Amino acid sequence: MPRTEAPGTGAAVRPSLRWWTELPLILLVYGCYSAGRLLARGDVSSAVDHGLALLRAEKALRLNFEHPLNRLFTREPWLGVPADFWYASLHYLVTPAVLVWLFRARAERYRAARTWLMTSTFLGLIGFTLLPTCPPRLLSAGYGFVDTMAHYSSYGWWGSEASAPRGLGGMTNQYAAMPSLHVGWALWCGVMLWRFGGSRLLKVLGVAYPLLTALVVMGTANHYFLDAVAGVAVMGVGLLLGPWVTRAAESVKSRLLPGRTPLTALAVAGGLGAIVSDGCQTSPGERIPRQRESRPAGAAGPDASPRDAGEGAPAAAR
Secondary structure, eight states: OOOEEOTTTOOEEOOOOOHHHHHHHHHHHHHHHHHHHHHOOOOHHHHHHHHHHHHHHHHHTTOOOHHHHHHHHHHOHHHHHHHHHIIIIIHHHHHHHHHHHHHHHOHHHHHHHHHHHHHHHHHHHHHHHHOOBOOGGGSOGGGOOOOHHHHTGGGSSBOSSTTSBTTOGGGSOTTBOSSOHHHHHHHHHHHHHHHHOOSHHHHHHHHHHHHHHHHHHHHTTSOOHHHHHHHHHHHHHHHHHHHHHHHHHHHHHHHHOTTOOOHHHHHHHTTOSBBOGGGOBOOTTOOOTTOOBSSOTTOSOTTOOHHHHHHTSOGGGO
16 A cells, blocks of 8 residues: 655655455445435335436437437347346446555545545435436336346346346335436546546546446436436535545544544644654654654754754764
């Protein structure tokens, strides 16, 4: 894991990230999200009304991309089957993989990125609760949509109830379509790959992954185009709220653990005290037996004279 430097000291300080604290936090957030998603089922009739309202709005705005994509994916198995696998699995694989990669290779960026993702996920849960929406595949056949996951269910592990394994459809909320967090999470992954990937291939993947995910969620009739737009909007709001959430979390942490000095205090201090264990620092002028000071050697100040320096030498050397 990379190490950062405390200003003015030249001393390397390891970011205070530990996998055994990060993993339970991520699992807790995902567990709350999954449980809340199940509880936010809403009324089926209102969910259908919301879905039809979105469909009418898209037709009025000439944004109805779902029908042609869905017909294409239904007609061409070489497109429809990979799209179903994409929808059913990649967001469970790519998002954690990007989180692990950031944790190991871009530790200085990980905390803000993780907070952004979690904040946006909770905002999406609010959307599921306030606006339960019937996806296109669950509308009556007269609206012209085909559930490609049911159509190609013999190719995969899923059944006729979304991407849940056969027999477990009751454990998923099929009316949590607005916003599309498939698109939102894919956008987050894309931004991380574009900004911190380094290589041209990773930047191309960073652009392609969210765009292809948007096509997949519409072509499989799991989301409307406006669901995808809402997923992007949720990620934008989560990005803006991220710094506020981080400050609130630091405030709570400082109250719960008053004896721990945050790493940022070391940077603010600028190396005027002594570096002690666990990344903490003493106050300026405070001395600890056999503890080296963090001020670099020779930093006596611009007006120090050789006489001043000599006065600190041992008596035996004079």
